[in-house]
Amino acid sequence: MDGSFKIGRLFGIPVLIHFTFLLIIPLFAWVIGSDIEFTVEMVRNVFHVSIDDRYILSGFIPYFLGATVAIGLFIGVFIHELAHSLIALRSGIRIDSITLLFFGGVAAIEEQEPDPGTELVMALAGPLTSLAIGLISGVLVYVVHRFVDSSAEAGVLIYIFGYLAILNILLFAFNLLPAFPMDGGRVLRAYLATRMPLHKATSIASSVGKGFAVLFGLVGLILFSPILILIAFFIYIGAGQESMVTRYNFLLKDVTVGQIMSRPVVEVPPRMPLSEVLSLMYQTKHLGFPVTELGHLVGIITLTDLARTPVLDRDAMQVRDVMSRDVVVLPPHAPVMDALRIMTRQDIGRIPVMAEEKIIGIVTKSDIFTVIELREV
Ligand SMILES: [Zn+2]
CATH class of the missing domain: 3.10.580.10 (CBS-domain)
Structure with a gap:
């Protein structure tokens, strides 16, 4: 994808970062940091725990915590993407690269014609990984709360784990929306592909994806949310590209x-x-x-x-x-x-x-x- 640069390799797969991914770290630091009371309250309410917020609220620490949560979230996104890729590799599907975008990752897959069963497992692997990360972070909240005395340091840890738990579970839910080419959309395509040719299934899934993109775009405009507008943009472009590639695959099948x-x-x-x-x-x-x-x-x-x-x-x-x-x-x-x-x-x-x-x-x-x-x- 344009605007990406390589940061390294993992399991032989080149890992790329899209520049939007980097912009979001300072943005998150600022957004979270400037109204940290709100998210601290959210973590308290979701987990029903007391949080000593003396450190959390002092000086520049809110911004530092914002950046920490952003980086933690991106590590989560990366593991999510890795889960997709490892399942693909295990099924003998080659992965060209993994690109980390600000709202998730994209694994560019060499083989564009996965069978529905493989695609289903591959698509679900990511969101389930996010769910697991979310649950583990949630458990850590209680572990810290229970075993570390209720100090200001413990408050910081509880806040970070709690917020990461919420974000990863949101990531799980968001990725399961049937907005092709997001994971939920791939699940939809895999389902459709069991009852019709792949290019038809892709074309329907990508129309649904574009519908979601338009919806996200409109909601983004109404709520003044640049993040939602960007997501809408990526989904729209992605849906179009994938359905085009599948169409070419179909039209050029057996042509040498x-x-x-x-x-x-x-x-x-x-x-x-x-x-x-x-x-x-x-x-x-x-x-x-x-x-x-x-x-x-x-x-x-x-x-x-x-x-x-x-x-x-x-x-x-x-x-x-x-x-x-x-x-x-x-x-x-x-x-x-x-x-x-x-x-x-x-x-x-x-x-x-x-x-x-x-x-x-x-x-x-x-x-x-x-x-x-x-x-x-
Ligand atoms: Zn995914």
Whole structure:
């Protein structure tokens, strides 16, 4: 997802953080800190415990506690997401990455066609983990209350555990709303998919998801809640994207790159001047060519590579100076959906098709979208 950066790997899965996730920590610190009496009262009422609030209410401590609760919540969100991913891994489904958003996480799954049974277990794993975290935090409230004497320090701990318990249980409930692509929406899709084809189930689930998004957006506007509006936005975009991917999967099922590739392929030598490559693009209307030397593929050159080179240098410079050297290639029997996935992930527009060390064709993003349009008729 755009606006995310990588923070590390866990079980071989890249973990990304979306920038909204970081914005929310100071925001939480401020929102919780500036009216901490309200949440202290909430924890007292929910758990029916006494809280010594001498420390909680003094000086800057409310803001510090706000930040602590925010970080605690995000650790909870992270474990929630990890639960989804571990179930997926165990079922042999590859996970591309986990992205932490401010209201939860998104696990980008390589395999877009999980069977309903697997998806159901995978979808439920997250919310149930949040429920477990909530219950454990709740138990800790009573443990501290019972075994630590009722001091101001104990008050701080009771407040943090109590608030985290409430937030994780809200997270559990919120994620179970059938707003695809949130977890509850996935449960809905898994249920629908047992009685209809997956792309139909996805399309219905994502319409329900978009309905929820609109509802959240309206409520967010009425309540002046930027958080709810952002959630609405993410759900709307997410629902659209997933239903599109499932649709492509359906339309491109059984289509191989060999069936749709363009032939013959225009190849260029590594020593061709860039100005000639540009004229060749005008002639052929192709915006990229494989670069070959003695019959071997050595790189690929595209309009983007050319555009990066100053106009004045284009006569002096050659293909080999600007071409990309690590070229992704596919065999003719590879599914077109694989090609589309690689192109989207690596942001490339064309992939040479190779058989027995020879280029036999080239498949471009526009070829794929033409096929999608044709199949949609
Ligand atoms: Zn989840």
